Structure formats: C-alpha cells, structure tokens
Amino acid sequence: MLAESPLWLILDLIGTFAFALNGALTAVRAARLDIVGVLALGMFTGLGGGTIRDILLDALPPATFVDWRYLAVAAAGGVIAFALSRFLDRLAKTINVLDAIGLSVFAVLGAYKALDMGFGVTQAVIVGAITAVGGGTIRDVMIGRIPTVLRSELYAIPALIGAGCAAAANSFGYQGTFAALGAALVCFAIRVVGMRFDLHAPQPPGRSGPA
Amino acid sequence: MLAESPLWLILDLIGTFAFALNGALTAVRAARLDIVGVLALGMFTGLGGGTIRDILLDALPPATFVDWRYLAVAAAGGVIAFALSRFLDRLAKTINVLDAIGLSVFAVLGAYKALDMGFGVTQAVIVGAITAVGGGTIRDVMIGRIPTVLRSELYAIPALIGAGCAAAANSFGYQGTFAALGAALVCFAIRVVGMRFDLHAPQPPGRSGPA
Amino acid sequence: MLAESPLWLILDLIGTFAFALNGALTAVRAARLDIVGVLALGMFTGLGGGTIRDILLDALPPATFVDWRYLAVAAAGGVIAFALSRFLDRLAKTINVLDAIGLSVFAVLGAYKALDMGFGVTQAVIVGAITAVGGGTIRDVMIGRIPTVLRSELYAIPALIGAGCAAAANSFGYQGTFAALGAALVCFAIRVVGMRFDLHAPQPPGRSGPA
Numbered sequence A, B, C: 001m002l003a004e005s006p007l008w009l010i011l012d013l014i015g016t017f018a019f020a021l022n023g024a025l026t027a028v029r030a031a032r033l034d035i036v037g038v039l040a041l042g043m044f045t046g047l048g049g050g051t052i053r054d055i056l057l058d059a060l061p062p063a064t065f066v067d068w069r070y071l072a073v074a075a076a077g078g079v080i081a082f083a084l085s086r087f088l089d090r091l092a093k094t095i096n097v098l099d100a101i102g103l104s105v106f107a108v109l110g111a112y113k114a115l116d117m118g119f120g121v122t123q124a125v126i127v128g129a130i131t132a133v134g135g136g137t138i139r140d141v142m143i144g145r146i147p148t149v150l151r152s153e154l155y156a157i158p159a160l161i162g163a164g165c166a167a168a169a170n171s172f173g174y175q176g177t178f179a180a181l182g183a184a185l186v187c188f189a190i191r192v193v194g195m196r197f198d199l200h201a202p203q204p205p206g207r208s209g210p211a
Helices: A006-030 A035-056 A068-116 A121-142 A156-171 A177-196 B006-030 B035-056 B068-116 B121-142 B156-171 B177-196 C006-030 C035-056 C068-116 C121-142 C156-171 C177-196
Strands: none
Touching: A006 A035, A006 A068, A006 A121, A006 A177, A035 A068, A035 A121, A035 C156, A068 A121, A068 A156, A068 A177, A068 C121, A121 A156, A121 B068, A121 B121, A121 C121, A156 A177, A156 B035, B006 B035, B006 B068, B006 B121, B006 B177, B035 B068, B035 B121, B068 B121, B068 B156, B068 B177, B121 B156, B121 C068, B121 C121, B156 B177, B156 C035, C006 C035, C006 C068, C006 C121, C006 C177, C035 C068, C035 C121, C068 C121, C068 C156, C068 C177, C121 C156, C156 C177
C-alpha cells in the first residue's frame, strides 16, 4: 500500500496539515467562529475528503479518523490558524503551494486506494478527485458558501487529471512510487499554473455574464 | 432482486438521468457554476439518494457508485444540462414528468431494497423516501438553498406514500413487478396531480403568513 | 453495553425527543417549512448525531435507524413541535434543560460506544462530541445557517469535556453507570452554567469585533 511508505505518509500528513490550516483560515475570514468552530472546520477540511473516500470505498472506519497522526496534524493546523490568522495572511502564497501539494497527494493516493481495493478506473478517478476536493467542499457548505470548487478556479480539474494519470499508469503496470509521483506532479503543475494565470473552468454557454 | 430485472433497471436509469438533468439545470439557474460544478451537482442529484440509502442500509460501497451505467447516465445528464441549459428551459414540462418517474422508481426500489435486506416496514418507508428526495436535498444544500422538499410542493409526500404502498404490498405477499409498478404509479399520480394543481403540504399553524 | 440498560435507554430516548423537539422548533422559527420539513428536521436533529457516530465507528446500519423506539420518539418530537410551536415558545427554559440532558447523554454514550468497540481515547472523545452536536449541525446546514455550535455559546465544549471525563473514567477502570452518570453531570453542569451566564468560547484574536 503506497500510503504506508514513509515518503507518502509524510506527503499525506503535509497535505492534511495544509488543508486544515487553509480551511481554518478560510473559516476565520468568511465567518465569525469561535475556537471550536475554527478547529472543527480545520479538521473537517483536512480529514473530510478521506472520510468521504472511505465511505464510498466501504473502508470504514475512516483511516484518517483511526490514525492519531492525521487527527493531530489536522488539529495542529486548526489551532495555528486560530492563533495566528492575521500573521498567516502574509504567507498566503506559501500556504497555497502547500495546499496544491495536498490536492495532488490526496488525488493520487485516493485513486490508488480505490485501485488497490479492486475498484475500476472510473471509480478510482472519481474517488481521487473527491478525496482531494471533499474537505474544502464540506467547509464551504458549513460556512454557508457555495463551494468554490464548483464555481471557479482550476481546482477539481487538476485533481481529476492527477487521479486519471495515476489510474492510467496503474493500468499500464506502473504502480511504484515514481508513477505516483509523476501523476501528483502533473496535478501540482496544472494547479500552480492555474493559480499563476488565474485560469478558470468553462461556464455554461450564454449564462456567463457577471454574477 | 427487483432492481436487477431489465424493466426496473431501465426505469432506474431513466430516473437517474432525469434527476441528474434536472439537478444540473437547477444548479445552472440558481448559481453561477463552472462545468465541474454543473456536472458534480448533476451527479450528486442523480446518485446522492441511492448513496444515502446504501449508507443507512449498510450496503456500501453504494450500488450506483460501483455500477458504471449509473455513473455514465448521471454524467450524461449533467453534460447535457451544461451544454443545452437554455434550450432545455423550453422542455420544463417533459423534464418534470421524467423527474416524477425518477421519484416514483427511486421510492419504490429504495423500499424494496430495505425489505429485501431484512429491514422493517418503517425503515423501508423512510429509506424509500430518502432515496427519492436525498439527491435533490444534497443539491439544494450545496447551492446554499433551503431544500425545496422541506418547504413546498408535494414532493416527499408522494414518495412516502409510494414507498408505503410498496411495503404494504410486500407485507401482504405481493412482491412481484406488478405490485411494485402499482406502488410507483400511486406515487407518480400524486406527484403529477400535485404539480398540475400546485398543491402544497400544510405549514405550521399560525406561522403560514407570507415569508 | 451501557446503552442497553433501562436507565440509559430512557435517558437516550429523552435526549432524542428533546433534540427532535428543539430542532424542529428551531426550523419552524428560522425558515418557512411545511410539515414534511419540520418533521424531517426534527428527526435529523434527534437522530443525525448517532448516525454520524455509527458511520465513523463502522457500526452501520445506524442503531437509531434500526430501533423503532428512536424513530418514534424523534418523529413525536417533530410532530409536537409542528402542532404546538407557538405554545412551546413559552416553555423555552424547560426545553433548553431537556436539550442539555440530551447533549450530556449523547456525549457520554457516544464515547462509551467508541471505547466498547475498541477505539482509542482520542477517537472516543471526538465521537462523543460529534454524537452530541452532529444533529444540530445538520439541521443548521439544511436551513442555510452557519451551525451555532461553531459560532457561539458553550455547546461543543461541555460535550468534549463530558466525553473526556467518560473516557478518563474508563481508562482508570470505572466503567459502570455511576462513572457515566458523573461524566454526564459534568457536561450538564457546564452547559447549564454556560446558558445561565451567557458564556462563549474564545474567538480568534484581533477578529472579535462585532459581526
């Protein structure tokens, strides 16, 4: 299992931390929450995608809930965001890069977990993308906001492509760390380029006037 | 298992398609979403009810997630809604009828699945109704709208009655396709009559003034 | 299993009823819902926390869904709230006390269920708190409101402390009814004192100006 190798465990924990930090910061900015709210939203953002993944794959109880390291890292992200939210505003670029790492790692590991459990390529791609965007979606719904992943930016699309590359590599017999790293890099590159040039996914024809 | 007979499979796929199409159209109208958002909301609307059903019945992974035909039909509904949303506005009546077919089929098949797995009549009725209205409820929550099923129209009530008829028929030993078709027809008829005459479920006494 | 002793079953049913009643009343006040909406939100509030608990603990189908007594008590709370919402406004204090009983019982029983199933102390505390606040959170999300538990009042904190006391007592070998009652009383006392003196959890530094 890829997720158990030290490199991927560390990447997965970095992603969880970045998602929790970013999720909690978004919550602090968008809504007046108390410490429970900030911590809870940080943890939902960091752990929510993996939880939905494990419900869909019938892999309950969720791996991130059982393993205290994920709980600890997600809680740490929430606490740091609560205490240092104003300071962290200045680190927005660094946090966005960490978030892009999380997106890439979650998409690829989610897809591999589905494949390891015997699901098909379509299911693996969907599960990879849901693992990557699920946490942020739960956060946005809880603070009364239409999930940004549904509205703007290239966020779900790099996740879908990264999960797709992982599933394709797997079909051709490339299952090791290098194939997974390559798939994650594809996702990461598209996400970073999308942020840099402010790219967006297409909107429905004839309805794309200003909001 | 009723859901495996060709007639019911086709009806179930028609319902999934209609829900996905209608869900995606609602999303296009109510919120500015990009193609990812429209497609995701179409798929949630088409597949969400069955997913909640399978969580409650401990039948994970969700049947509609494992079977590529449901995924394909739901994705097709989302893509068509994205591409043709303005044209489809003119077909509102046809889409509402397809949606009523989906409501009826989902309610009856959800109830039968619960009964087949050994759950009681109460559980079967609840699960049937949740299968029928769950997808639309997820969609509404995600676009920041109070679920229409909680507020207006006869939508959950025909589903409850249809599931109730299916469970009652089953208790009296009628388990075949005709009993199920009859239960679905009851649900369909109430829903269509409710739409035609704009009927609503009662509101709390003394609080029913204009919002 | 603690939840099967008559005392705890009765307390658990009282909590379910109070949550359903309170949840449905909140729904009536906050949003124009019809009878389906009020009843559904009452049942979600009463049964939602236990459902999330059983998903996280891999104890599906949810205990409260399988046992008709929980369904009946939650439905009764919703129906009473629908019919008598204006009269019940005068009983707000009594209902708040019943709600605090529910909070305490749900937190302690949730934690014990996790421990009984072999989960660790951290997981037990998280699950206890989620059991206690999950139903109200689902209700708030469905009526388009940022969950009050994330924003104000001492609500999640007593639940966390109550679940923590239960888990601590369990680690020291106190597993009987008295230890559980003590943990529930701690939660109840903090909740009631918090309501009486209008205490709130801390907000992020430098962001606590008026909303």
